[in-house]
Amino acid sequence: MTTITEIAAALGINQATVSRALSGSPRVKEETRRAVERKAAELGYERNVVASNLRKGRSDIVGIVVPRIHREFFSNVIGGAEAVLNEAGYNVLICQTHERFDAELKALQTLRNYRVAGVLLSHAIGSADGSHILPALGGIPLVQFDRVFSELPGSKIVSNNFDGAYLATRHLLDQGFRRIGTLAGYMNSEAYVQRLEGYRQALRDAGMQPGPEYPDTIVRETGYEACKKALAAGCDALYSAGDFSALGAIDALRENGVQRFGIVGTANESFTALMSPSMSSLALNPYEMGRQAALAFLGGAQDGVVVVPMELKIRESSNINTIWQK
Amino acid sequence: MTTITEIAAALGINQATVSRALSGSPRVKEETRRAVERKAAELGYERNVVASNLRKGRSDIVGIVVPRIHREFFSNVIGGAEAVLNEAGYNVLICQTHERFDAELKALQTLRNYRVAGVLLSHAIGSADGSHILPALGGIPLVQFDRVFSELPGSKIVSNNFDGAYLATRHLLDQGFRRIGTLAGYMNSEAYVQRLEGYRQALRDAGMQPGPEYPDTIVRETGYEACKKALAAGCDALYSAGDFSALGAIDALRENGVQRFGIVGTANESFTALMSPSMSSLALNPYEMGRQAALAFLGGAQDGVVVVPMELKIRESSNINTIWQK
DNA sequence: CAAATTTGTGCAAACGTTTGTATATTTGCG
């Protein structure tokens, strides 16, 4: 491949001049610049970023570490981050942890080896705390998103789970449902705790009795079981902290031929809009979270929390006239 | 950050020895190696991959270029490729083209600037042909997957669309359906042409009349319209070359209260398993395609085509007793 | 025991840039 030294030799000038010409330094004559650019194009020159980064002591790569790339949520976060970062001249190196602590540690070390400009991280479930993160990064700027360790410095991007769940529950009340339960997630995760609190607050503010709560309910099967209990307890609606548990709840409604029952899920997985009746869902905003994470990095990854609003997608499952059939 | 020069100074030996010790050269005494490793750990040394890559003239990064990362298909391909490549000591740099020619060209140039070890590519719709690819890559090994330009050299990973569509159509016949139409995709894409051919061959082999064909039918709306026409034409089943058009077809079935009508889609989008009745679908195998693409790269990106089998996921929509309701 | 071989280490150049400083050239101005 062509180097600046070759261009310099071909033009009989110094490589430093070629370097300056190509990087737009004002210290080179317009005429020389044009000659260099012409010769560079002629020889098919492309700057060797590896050498450039070594000399400059920094890289234009930003690492993104996620549990699993094929999860809709994370691939959308990556998409949002990439849009901003590419615009700013950065490239994106993606690592998966598969929810494992050891893979997360290795990913962080790899990124450090590349002397990346920054790291955007959503930690693995397998990481009980964040004590390994800073040592592994050795000073590289850190932005955490969605799953954050509050004790670490740097920027954090999270959803407003409390407000979202409040809104979803309020929506069910507004539709005329009167006894609302909740399928809550794992209580060791901040996000699920916040959703539960938002749900409770909405009921309190409406002067309603607290409804039945089904914790650790996050997959289709547990949603199905919990919904049967909720029906037995006289519920006419459920706010579910996940979409898959809400799907299980709908299985139970169909099986029992229940009518006038409202469901709102959380996460706005693509199937919620595609099923029939379609499912109302409290949408996370992964693309925007990715954008915000990237912007936080560009802003220097200062300590601080950015809250990305959730959005309630109102569809058929929370309409009191929706018919549930087998 | 610590360098090998610092380790060498601390031990009073030469940097070359440190380098050799850390990279496992047999030319260094076991005792020295241990001393180096101890000191490296003590100083928190991490190899500077940028410098290493520059000196070695190659990089351990493989570029993956896809239209859109948040599409389920592509994120799974990436996941499969990453699994293999990480195992082999490579890292993955991901670029999106958003189906645009200019973004694809820029991505390829960026990867070349990084002197990546290889590129895995599924080209943008906006790229009418592949004439820009080789010049942009300047000799970097190329593996194409899913969307391939046959005229380019290198490895190609594709699905066996013909066999898959044949199988799907055969399955509908086996279920007792007798007049089968097809929602075909865009005929400027090799994959869709192959699916149409497979469908036709299955009917021929069964001694059936050719059914009605609805080309350019790939989204929900066009699927809905085409299904209404198919119903008017007396069809009792459809093989759809896409899942979204199949979803539209189901909309039409529900609306018209049709019974005894079979549907098989293609791509096995996650919603197909989650809707009710669930949709039978001809699954692409993106994870395996990613794996194969990575393996092809590791094997030197030799000229040749690898065909990844599709798998028919049999669910309720192709069962003759499934009830379609509003 | 000298010569040949093996083993371990050091020296220094290279990878392709960038950049501080020095030098050469041009320009401006009294």
Next chain:
DNA sequence: CGCAAATATACAAACGTTTGCACAAATTTG
């Protein structure tokens, strides 16, 4: 015209690693 200032280019060192070659010490061989 002469000198200072501005402009343009050259020189050379650095970034941190890898690696061919040279060399010294230890070991084997005839």
